[in-house]
Amino acid sequence: xxxxxxxxxxxxxxxxxxxxxxxxxxxxxxxxxxxxxxxxxxxxxxxxxxxxxxxxxxxxxxxxxxxxxxxxxxxxxxxxxxxxxxxxxxxxxxxxxxxxxxxxxxx
Numbered sequence: 001x002x003x004x005x006x007x008x009x010x011x012x013x014x015x016x017x018x019x020x021x022x023x024x025x026x027x028x029x030x031x032x033x034x035x036x037x038x039x040x041x042x043x044x045x046x047x048x049x050x051x052x053x054x055x056x057x058x059x060x061x062x063x064x065x066x067x068x069x070x071x072x073x074x075x076x077x078x079x080x081x082x083x084x085x086x087x088x089x090x091x092x093x094x095x096x097x098x099x100x101x102x103x104x105x106x107x
Contacts, residue, residue: 012101016094017085020060021076022050034072039079041068049073054091056083058098067102069095 024036024046032047039059053072057080069092076082086094 015087015089015097016083017087018081019084021057021078021080021082023078024075035070035074036077037068037070037074037080037082038077040066042070043077046075048075050075051082051084056091056095056098057081058102067095067098 030047036044
């Protein structure tokens, strides 16, 4: 059995780096297969990606607490925060981790 000494206390910024998404008005979107991710999940598709997948996205407001795992390249809208740097962590793990941490905002 391991002791509690094996656990490390870290700030979220030590584990991941979050960045605000990018503007993409509907009138500027081109038909394509790239998911456009809003604060409520995949809301449209476009011909160009801004972020290489896999990725993790959450809302900046309104839907704080909802976390979306995107397994392909994608375009996160400016209503979101996406993980720009996983700092060596597995993206799927980070999606579960953030869902657990952010649940308290949903209540």
